Amino acid sequence: MPTGDSLGLAEAKSPQEVEVVTYISHLECPKCGRSYAPFQPNNVCQCGAPLLVRYNLGEMARSISRRELKRRKPGMWKYADFLPVANEDNIVSLGEGGTPMLRTKSLGKALGIDNLWIKDEGLNATGSFKARGASCGISRCKELGIDKIAMPTAGNAGGAWSCYAAKAGIESYIVMPIDAEKVPMLECYLSGAKTYLVKGLISDAGKIIAKGAAKYGWFDVSTLKEPYRIEGKKTMGLEIAEDFDWGAPDVILYPTGGGVGLIGIWKAYQELIEMGWVKGKMPKLVAVQAEGCMPIVQAYNEGKDHSEFWPNATTVAGGVRVPKALGDFLVLQAIRETGGTAIAISDPELIEGVKLTALTEGMFICPEGGATVAAARHLVQTGFIKPEDKVVILNTGTGLKYPEIIKPDLPVLEIGGEIVL
């Protein structure tokens, strides 16, 4: 029997019947330090900051081994011990995680980096890294008996959460900008989400969701407004660490909108270092944004702890078109504590990054991924990246979801025609 059997849509159980197989301890506010029990639905802290999941890491380190992990079936849920789901029956999976870490020698040569890898999150269900957060978040919704979720989205998160909600039998309400990519709209629509477009940005969509959640009792799963999405994203960091034989590359470049992925990778390394599984220093985390929406970069350059709302945000890379992130202070802290940096890329440059990667590596990455490629080039030029550094680029999704970003002009032949060179 396929192992997938145990990852299917099981009968729902009441929380009381849940058998604890997680090392979850409590939820903690990284701003004011308050803690909360993890046994009922939680959004943000009383102080308004996002909550982070804390585990009994010592107990975990004593109970499982890296060797045991290596033997498990690949995919995100092999790291179940590091995740907050208590009962395996509540796991809602579409085969996310376990994405390839590809050595990209030709691209590296073009950029002047000897040791360059791309971790390709396009090979996830729903075509992006959002699948990890949705799988973990929806699994916890199921575990806690939540039957209606709601969120604003730039596109990919909505596509992922509505698909995982459909798999779990949970209703979903999604609002996205009217100029978001068409493919995620289709994912939401087909998976049965109640899907709305707004003539504005993701921040405008967020306000509409907040009103609806207050009125209709939907559980608000906006970025960092529930504590479990980040845990799913954290598995990117666990995989990178395992790929590097429980070590770290020197630099990780991450396209940063809401910033959950970057915070998640940081959290993964914090936990692994605390457990003693990873020795030595953290990877330097680099937040990559678009010039048309660079609140984190601005705050970083100005030495501030929080970002300012970025007015008139505009970029073709929808995933980083986030004018103000709830977790901005955590992103800034992660960058500074790891010795990273923040950098903004123009739209023409990020599209050039997409093209260069396709041409040299045969990988059709997303515009956000293209921004990190362009960022790597800049950071070599500034000397931030040394030629001998091990550098990982996070490609957050497949370019297949952006069919309109580049228009090829192809020659047309008649039936019976021939190619003349």
Next chain:
Amino acid sequence: MPTGDSLGLAEAKSPQEVEVVTYISHLECPKCGRSYAPFQPNNVCQCGAPLLVRYNLGEMARSISRRELKRRKPGMWKYADFLPVANEDNIVSLGEGGTPMLRTKSLGKALGIDNLWIKDEGLNATGSFKARGASCGISRCKELGIDKIAMPTAGNAGGAWSCYAAKAGIESYIVMPIDAEKVPMLECYLSGAKTYLVKGLISDAGKIIAKGAAKYGWFDVSTLKEPYRIEGKKTMGLEIAEDFDWGAPDVILYPTGGGVGLIGIWKAYQELIEMGWVKGKMPKLVAVQAEGCMPIVQAYNEGKDHSEFWPNATTVAGGVRVPKALGDFLVLQAIRETGGTAIAISDPELIEGVKLTALTEGMFICPEGGATVAAARHLVQTGFIKPEDKVVILNTGTGLKYPEIIKPDLPVLEIGGEIVL
């Protein structure tokens, strides 16, 4: 260091320096029985039929174990022993294979099948099962020193082969129907393939490629015109067998255009049975086609060994719009010898299959996959599928590559608006 390191673009070696790590024995014509040495480029047999790769299976069975396979890093190349590449340095990989086998209980309930799984090939590089064939085929091109390939395509194969060729530094020439999906055109264009559109079908594209290959010396990698694509596709069968603990489901439904995937799965089971790794009977193989292009179904129904060219082929499922397949006789043999069948689905029904799968399972499958879902429903009704049968549906690609197949009509809100239920 990531294992990906060893899967990168290595320095090319001359065939003479190749270290043999494969069990390849020879190439064999399944029609006339002629055999060929596998040490230089081969297309088809002198008799015009496709060539199949034969291995020293006894030696392989003595040298590797199922336990050892389980320990290897996931993905298609964990089955390297079953594949024709002699030198690991020639492997061209974008992280293909190791796709999830998902238990689909809600869809199964809707169709009346208790034990239904979908193997989701959408989670491959380039978003389809074509990645497997391209990875193996391009790796062998690299190994044999081929530097220019050419092929006709309905879309996905061209996208895959041009991306893998780019990764390997091999030039590619692609011709596809002018009404093919736009996303694969973009994949070919971005990865640097010389890409042409033809005002006709894949069969018209094939004639143009054949002329160009004769004139310019390109290596023709059309479906089954070289022997290695099928070996990559074979790994789907190896994975299914391993997923079922070295056994088989009762029925496998496969969308059939060129038929290479179906032949590949059949070949995998033949080899595993010969090695003694799989005991018992073969899975019944079902070829699913579209009503607008059903040459295999017609030949099957008429008891013929070969199909007739299907005139005026038309269906939204481009992957099965193949009027005449070179391997038709092998597909028909596979169906008959395994006790399978062949069935055609109308376009509205296959789109309904896509919708039903998204709604019940949160999976956005391709139209070809939708056809297999519709086929499963029909075959339950005819009694071919028994309620207790273990049934595997092969979803050959992600629906993300078909953004225009369904047009959602979504409500639009103003900034500051609200959702009213």
